[in-house]
Amino acid sequence: MTDTQIRVLGTSDNERTASDLPTPRRSRSRYPRRPSWVRPFLKHLLLLGTGLLMLYPVLWLVVSSLRPTDEIFRNPGLVIGSFEISNYTDGWTTLSHPFSMFLLNSTLVVLGCIVGNLVSCSMAAYAFARLKFSGKKWWFVIMLTTIMLPIHVIIVPQYILFSQLGWVNTFIPLILPKVLATDAFFVFLMVQFIRGIPRELDEAARLDGCGHPRIFAQVILPLMTPALATTAIFTFIWTWNDFFSQLLYLTKPEMYTVPLALRAFMDATSSTSWGPLFAMSVVSLIPIFLIFLFGQRFLIAGISTTGGK
Amino acid sequence: MTGKRHARKAIGLVAIASAAVLALSACAGGGATSGPAALSDEPVTLRFTWWGNDVRTANTEAVIAAFEAEHPNITIEPQYADWNGYWDKLATETAANDSPDIIQMDEKYISTYGGRGALLDLNDTGDLLDLSDFSKSSLDLGTAEGALYGIPVGLTTYAVMVNPTVLESAGVTLPDDKSWTWDDLEKAGAAVSAAGAGNVFGVQSWGFEEGGLNNWARQHDDALYNDAGDVVIKADTLTSWWEYMLELSESGVSPAASATTERQNAGLAESFLATNSAGFATGWASQLTALQDASGSPLELLQIPTSADAASDSAYFKPSMYWSVSARTAHPAEAAVFLDYLVNSEEAATLLGTDRGVPANDAIRSYLEPTLPESGKSVVAFLDSLTDVVGEAPPLTPAGGSAIEAIVKRYTEQVLFKQATPAEAAQGFIRDLKAAIAAG
Amino acid sequence: MAGLASDYDMSALGELRTLGQKKIAGGSKEKKENKAAYLFLLPWFLGLSVITGGPMLASLYLSLTKYNLLQPPEFIGLGNFARMLTDERLHNSLGVTFTYVFVSVPIQLAMGLALAVLLNRGLRGLSFYRSVFYLPSLLGSSVAIAVLWKQVFGTNGLMNDFLGLFGIAGHGWISDPATALSTLITLNVWTFGAPMIIFLAGLRQVPAMYLEAAKVDGASRWQTFVKITLPLLSPIIFFNLVLQIIHAFQSFTQAFIISGGNGGPADSTLFYTLYLYNRGFANFDMGYASAMAWFLLVIIGVFTAINFWASKYWVFYDD
Structure with a gap:
């Protein structure tokens, strides 16, 4: 890991020049009162x-x-x-399947969730932020209400639903909710971002004869890259760390994801294999850390670089 | 916006919600099986679930592989989780009528699941499951209202664990556990604490699960529950239990409250005993191996002290865990065959070792004993030495009583942190436990 | 449900005002765009009607029942809600939760905003710093966090080492009922990376032209921040405020992991949802847990409504 740390340091330094180019000079030259x-x-x-x-x-x-x-x-x-090093080698192999399998499963779930959230939440957010439609305020209220109920009382009815559809032990119960925009957090986030985009931009597009699908895809989406990046990063991390729903819906060890595998090192009633647990925790942190290092480039690619209005 | 569209939407939602609610009720209800079932020649898949760490997972999967080699038409699908997640998942699956076929069960939950029709009465499995090597008293530990809801996997008992090295360096001789009293424990502990200068303590605090309480109650001719599952323990018994604990804590025989809580939450491997910073600790005998591995120094088991006027036969055997079968399994016969293999086969015993406790099956226990490591042997020897002393097991934790551990822990913390007097804690404990059983 | 709706009325009106009063540059049309809107909302409608709506209504029904997960629910009317009135642990958990929300959310947001501004631009190694400050958020709900947090606030932790330098005797911060909640609040503040990221993304939406113009006019940094950046960032601040409050009220994972699941020591970190979870799953009292959940929904709803109502005085939308 020390190697990785250093490598990570290197990457970020290189990246800085690219990401911070837009506004390089001003901050120092304006204030000559102190040595620069x-x-x-x-x-x-x-x-x-x-x-x-x-x-x-x-x-x-x-x-x-x-x-x-x-x-x-x-x-x-x-x-x-x-x-x-043995914690790493043990941790990787000691469970019924190599740890790479759990990493792969987590990656699949995460990718599905990211794509689902990006597409469905941005669509819903466009409607809430830009379109006039009947019952809008109430639908908005309902949307916010859905994230106010603690998950623990919803999970049992939801499990019964998915179980009757025969979807337990598949990734569907984990991904489908994201594809159907049930994560109101991101819808609301994107609504706020879209409302920060000057309306003149889509009005101009409309005058050029663009319909809503094109305004959405060609004007709004590119301008809300930071919000999309935020959504992608958050979805990645939350799904990567999510324990409860993955615990309930995944039953076969070959379907287990990283959080389930990490807990397989623990036993409150006898002993916990801390060494392998820590080693695999570090391993599982590396992807999210890298994603973040890489992803921030999009996070800060705001409209300020294009000059705004 | 038309009201009609609103209405249609609302009706749709209500329809789906009621479907979900119907499903909630459809899945509950009594077990569907009756009479001994026949074995099938067709391929059969059984789901098998347990809690535990990676070591247990590895040895259990080895047993599964060995079983599948012997029974080519039966596939066992493993499913494992950590302790907390395990119970959440099992409850949810059972609610959805989707529970695994073979279930590792705990004493605190067996009445909850068994009494509510979620577990199969294993007496119904006929001769597919041979229980002749189990003593009647150990099978009684899995029996409620005449139905055998679980086969005890391993046996354990509440004991005092002692670190002779720590005692030696404090100049304290190992007490004779045949005759010792709680006062003796306190005195020996005080001597260790005095020599430990704040780094080593005499007695690790307890009171974070019901084992110690059960023992104390039995010594005072009392019990947590009666056979009907009502809470009957007297407030005085509880008060005296917490008073003794508080006394140890205040006199420095036990560590300070915050250190105690911290170590308690951290788990076995960080307990005072496991880190060689306590002379004595109470706990389940089956934990000796794990504690010894963590501490790196040999530990010994002693009988729980008594008081001069204590009731005899207060010690008892408790199953470390059970094997149970879901009442809704589609393949009770094959499940019975698998259980038979788990509890009776020497091959399985060799693979599993004493990870789940010293086997409750008498034949398997004698088969396994010579192969055990020292710590395992001393656990077996300790249990054997108790056979004449133990009394009848206390009634099973009643349905809904699984909350007892959290309740005991909470009031012990309140007492140690002086938020409640032992008497107040006793009142609160009885009230909360009764409420939990009524609500669950 | 009707009472609930009226809680939202205020916020809905506020919403309506901000959403509805906008003048559109190309001439105001009152024409609805229902078809397009419902098309864009189609996935969300599907999700609402099947995945969230159904189970939510089911839990509403369950709140009126005695339901132990293993047997069919039994209708008992408002019995669960009546029990809530006399449940001292519930009242205690409300106290714990309110303290947590009102202390940790403002600190966390302030930290997030301050660091976001600091890490926005104009310094070498920014992306490294951003990653450093975000790293804790990645760990915030890991199983290892219980052990890690003890390295800081345990008896042998960093905090006590530090106090030891000044000759102050420390104690086990996490395991003492008097200080346990503060360590959880610190833990939440420690993971300020999430709001920080959202602020960072929001800052990038502030058009550079405005800032340039302010500089040309000779505004100081602070003036620019207060007069230009803050108003333009207000929708994002608002978002973070609303969502962090909702999240904090439902805070569960960290307390669960650190207290080993039961909100100890002596209930000092028994968050509302932690208690609810324990009632539902550990005690097989899912009817009561559902009632608790709907009560929490009302509490959160009221706070969200207040937030929306207040937002019209300080949140500035550009659309």
């Missing part, structure tokens, strides 16, 4: 300090994944005596 390096230096100091503090648990996780299980809780702190 003081402000950035202080900022770096502050950011590095807080960042390190915030990362302590993460670093501890990485370090502990390299310790033998019985040493993990005997020596606290970040100083590492041994460099135990």
Whole structure:
């Protein structure tokens, strides 16, 4: 993991030049009162300090994944005596299927959910943000209401529904809800973003004779890249970490996803294999971390780069 | 907006909702099977579920493979989860009439599932399942209202675990557990704490599950439940239990409350005993191996202390877990054959070891004993030494009583943190447990 | 349901005002775009009617029953709601939840916004910093978080090491009822990455021209931030506020993992949903859990309605 960390550092530095090009010069030249390096230096100091503090648990996780299980809780702190790779090799192979299978399953679920959310939520959001239709306010209220009820009382009726459709132990119960825009969080998020896009832009397109599908696809969607990226990143992470619904709907071990596999190292009634658990936690963090590093490029590709109105 | 469209939508929603509700009711109800079922020659698939860690998963899957080799037409589909997730999933599946065929069951839940028609009466499986190597008393542990809802997998008992190394360095001699009392434990613990200078304590606090409470109640001629499943424990019994615990905590024999809670939440491997920072701890004998692995030093089992006027026969055997079969299984005969293999086959016993406790099957226990590691042998020897002392097992946890562990834990925390006096905790405990059983 | 609808009335009116009063540049048309709208909403309608609506109504029905998951539900009218009135643990869990919502949401949002502004542009290594500050959010609901958090707030954790430097004796912050909730609030603040990301994305929507213009006019950084950035960002701030409040009221996973599922020590971290879950699943009291869930829905609904009502005074839409 230390290797990865360093590599990650490298990538992000390269990426910076690309992402921050649009507004390179202004911030320093405007304020000549102090030497030009003081402000950035202080900022770096502050950011590095807080960042390190915030990362302590993460670093501890990485370090502990390299310790033998019985040493993990005997020596606290970040100083590492041994460099135990066996947690990684054990963790990868000790469950009934290699860990790569769980990673693959999680990836499939995640991809399905991302595509589903991007398509269906952006469509619904366009309707709520831009179209006039009957009962709009009530539908909006209903949409928000659907995320106000705790999942624990919905999950049993929902399970019965999917079970009667014969969909238990498939990925359908995990992906279909996203394809059908049940994640009101993202609909609302996109509504807010679309409402931030100047209306003159779609009016211009309308005057050019574009219908709603084309305005949506050719004007709105490109302008809401940050919101789409946010949705994709969040969907990725939430689905990647989601435990409860995956626990209920996936029964065969060959269908298990990462969160289920990680819990397979635990047993509250006897002992937990912390070493392999930490090692595989680190492994499962790498994809989301990389996705984020890569994804932020889209997150910050806002309309400011095109100049707005 | 037309009202009509609203109405149509609403009707649609109501229709779907009522379908879901109908499904809720359709799936419940009594078991459908009757009489011994016949084996099929057709391919049969059984779903088998358990909770546990990766070690258990590996050895259970090995047993499945061995069984499938012997019975080519039966496929066993494994399904495993951690303890919490396991019960959530099982409840949901049972609600949807979709539960696995073979279920690893716990004492706290067996009446809940069995009494509500979710489990098969294993007496009905005829001679496909041979239980002749089980003592009647151990089968009684899985019986409620005459129906055998689960076969005990392993046996365990509540005991004191001691770290002789810690005692030795504190200059404390190992007490004689045939005659010792709670006062002896406190004195020995105080000596260890005194020598430990704040790093090593005499007695690890307990009171986070019902085992210790059950034992205490039995010593005081009391019991948590009567045979009808009502809560009958007296407030005085509970009060004295918590008073003793509080005394240990206040006098420094046990660690401070916050340290206790922290270690308790962290699990076995981080307990004071497992980290060589306590001389004594109470717990289930079956946990000895896990604790010993974590601590890296040998541990020993002692009988629970008594008080001078204690009732005899207060110790009891508890099943570590059960094998149960879903009442709605389509293949009760094949399920019985698989259970028969799990509990009677020497091959299975070799593969499973004592991961699920010392086997309750007498023949298998003697078969397995010579092959066990030292810690396993001492657990078997300890259980054997108790055979003459143990009394009849307490009544099973009644339906809805699975909340007891959380209730005990909560009031113990309140007592240790001095948010409630032992007497208040006793009142609250009885009230909450009664409410839980009435509601569940 | 009727009472519920009227709770929303205010917010709906506010919504209507902001949505409905917009003048469209090409001349105002009152023509509805029903067909297009319903087409765009088709997936959502399907999802609502099957996947969310049905189970929600089912749970509403279950709230009027005694339902132990294993046997058919038994209709008992408002019995569950009556029991809620005298349930002390429920009242305690409401207290815990309200404290959590009103302390952690403002801090988390303020942190998220501050860091988003700081990490928006004009500094080297930004994407590295963004990742660093986002990393905790990835771990926030991992099974390992219980152990990790103990490395910070446990008896042998970082916090006590730090206090030790000043000679202050520490204690187990997570395992003491007096401080356990604060550690969970800190945990939530620690995962400010999620709102930060949304703020970052929102900041990118602020047209650079406005900022340029403000600079040309000689506005200070702070003035630019308050007069230009904040108003333009207000829809996103509003979104984060509404959603973080909804999420915080339903907060479950972190308390579940850290307290081992029961909201301890001594109920000090017993969040409302954690209690609800324990009633429903651990205690097979799903009817009561459903009643609790619908009560929570009303509470969240009221707060959301207030939020929407207040939004017309401070949220600025460009459309």
